[in-house]
Amino acid sequence: MQPIFDAIYSGLNESSVDAKRLFHGRGHCYDGLEFINVDLLPPVVFITLYNEIDLAQLKVLVDFTARHQQVEGVLVQHRYKKGAPSEVFYGNVPDSLDIVEAGLIYQICPGQKLNSGFFLDMSEGRQWVRLNSRNTKVLNLFAYTCGFSVAAMAGGAAQVVNLDMSRGALERGRENHRLNNQDMSRVRFLPYELFRSWGRLKKMGPFERIIIDPPSFQKGSFVASKDYQRVLKRLPELLSSPAQVLLCLNDPATGPEFLIDLMKEHCPDARYFKRLSNPETFPERYDDRGLKVLVFNYQKSEVSADQP
Template structure:
């Protein structure tokens, strides 16, 4: 049953890799019987994420050892997402306290085994690249900033300033560490470690923005629900955006498609015109693209009164 995993491992590890990457994406439902398994590479650690308990660990270790031609893997971890707290079992080596993952010349700290998520969403790699390439001289607003990977990309791309907003103080401190790892000037960064919905005054006070990134969780207990709250966030864009600002809106719900976002913008920010969809990282191919990650870019055009 694990033949597709063996093939993916063999293909990936035939060369040396220093950059983080998803190696096998079972959640994309392209491999029958393996929908519950994903493999991620954070050199030198291979992380197996399992959403069901029917994992043949010995078989996995055998195919991994066979594939590791250049002896790149020093640690193998199994995250049990089917158990409360998503605990991590060490299958080989040790769990480093911190791993500095490399992506597109930037460094991001990931922490494996301490919480459900690593601190870096690998499917967002193309968006980080877009941000890095399109931020020169711009003021950036990063809503639901998590560990501030977009902020790191923005400063790397020459942004004048970045305002990060996220209610998790732990994640925001983590974000500052990410900036430090990249030797970036944190005086260009404004951190607002509070709920987005109670922070609009402070966000507006820091000025209008040339790029706004809206990257919320689909549903976060007591703080955000995409169906109920996304429209109210979009409605604020008219107060926050400079003319010709870019607005990036993401959605990672299997129950809400791209049209959901298009409708929300049409209703709440009609001056924002849809420009394009930005794809997720190519290794996150999905059998049902409409249920996978959606990344949409809009261009805000300020409506001036005729005189």
């Protein structure tokens, strides 16, 4: 457990006010500690357990964390239990928190559902969008709580369209934009199923930036292994030329070649440019198992342009 204590001590003594991962056991860089992640969601520390551990051991970890002055609450989520229940082990944990990343504010609800409403490992993706959206029209597919949209607007996007089946997630997305005092007249929120919405999206396009960040497996909604190609086949219908596409996938069983090969086969005018690095606080022993965030540059070819 010592690496966890060391990471918590180091992370809680930094001057940054940003939310961040303190310890990433799921990256398999610490033998025997693959069962635990620890996040700082100021002023709350959020411990995620993927296996049951001895209660006395957990209390030692919570007591150590609670000694730090900035920590007002410690929440533990038991992912190994049905429904992934959470319980407060120390102090006060409000139903919702406003956290900060790179100067932007996001509302989260830690412990209320499987996910809090914000993925810390996607910080480099949000930063890329922020730096590459000025004066562009952006389409954010599988938008969830619209973190990419907030980043795009902060980077000067002309317009952002967010599409997600969950009205509740999009409502949180609206709140995230309001928290950052962004111009809501330039942001659209579409609570629709993607494959039934192509006509609507085509009318709103074309887009100079498209972000695709689907769940790797969501029964009845999207299964990456069979549905990602369905999106990429029709991607040119939505793209301006030139344009850039950000493809994301968080499936440890699938490497980046999966997305590169799919794009080459189904949207060959989009050329692979680079993979964004994951945050240093998310170390991975096996790089291909970690989050994949890939940038593609799209330029409509003369052959494609001449096709009927």
